[in-house]
Amino acid sequence: MHAKKYVGLLLPWLLLLLPAEVYAQAENAIKGIPGLPAVTVQTNPDGSQNYTVTLQILAIMTALSLLPAILMMMTSFTRIIIVFAILRQALGLQQSPSNQILIGLSLFLTFFIMSPVFNQVNEEALQPYIKEQIGPVEALERTSKPFHAFMLAQTRETDLDLFMRIADVNDIQTPQDVPMNILVPAFVTSELKTAFQIGFILFIPFLVIDIVVASVLMAMGMMMLSPLIISLPFKIMLFVLVDGWAMVIGTLAASFG
Structure with missing residues (x-):
């Protein structure tokens, strides 16, 4: 119960760290303008890959659910x-x-x-x-x-x-x-x-x-x-x-x- 409370307190601050494309996509969706693709993987020249903002948000939200376990098991x-x-x-x-x-x-x-x-x-x-x-x-x-x-x-x-x-x-x-x-x-x-x-x-x-x-x-x-x-x-x-x-x-x- 307490872990969920702390996650709720941290969530608004983590949302401020999201790239500006997230808010632009939401604004376009409200106006009826097509937004960014839901799933896109871009391969860089050095072999690394960049994922679309939607996938990044999904990864961040998944990481938030693991935050209590990370706090307890990987810290002091x-x-x-x-x-x-x-x-x-x-x-x-x-x-x-x-x-x-x-x-x-x-x-x-x-x-x-x-x-x-x-x-x-x-x-x-x-x-x-x-x-x-x-x-x-x-x-x-x-x-x-x-x-x-x-x-x-x-x-x-x-x-x-x-x-x-x-x-x-x-x-x-x-x-x-x-x-x-x-x-x-x-x-x-x-x-x-x-x-x-x-x-x-x-x-x-x-x-x-x-x-x-x-x-x-x-x-x-x-x-x-x-x-x-x-x-x-x-x-x-x-x-x-x-x-x-x-x-x-x-x-x-x-x-x-």
Whole structure:
């Protein structure tokens, strides 16, 4: 539900990036003037192909449906949201902060961490494509390179080897030659492992507080009183005193180098 909301917010801005021919074709259709052909593929002298504006719009709309999956699986979002969820569980808070707050914070932190990648994509792929200096195929290739470099830097070699063995791929000479169909699942696997490692470290101090409180209550004979009720204020106090949110967010941002 939230992913559809963000796609709806981005759609008007993406429409502004469409070539002027789209609006000219719509105006001609209203006036009854024949527009551009629906399906046209033009071959360039260098062997590349340019597609008609109608096909380009179809490709953009199809890409929008995949935007939530791309945002979650090819960026830093996965690691961030998992760490925040484990942190909330370690504090003993079930609904605070709410899921909406955690997802919103994760999204903005993802945009902050991924800003160098997004800027590179804008400069090398999006702007040349808008200015009609490159074709859609070359723009897609330029877009994938920054994401490929980012994911490769965060992926463990063991995870890459695992998926290369599963895919029976042995002819890769350099890491830059790893195809996306192998890199993406390896990257997601590495992100899950890293997120759980960070979550385990966050869990330890709160677990110690729970053990101490439970031991004190048992020594006092107050077995009917839940230790979570007593330990929750102490855990919140400890988290606030050490400026926990700044430490967690700073650690997450630094973990991506």
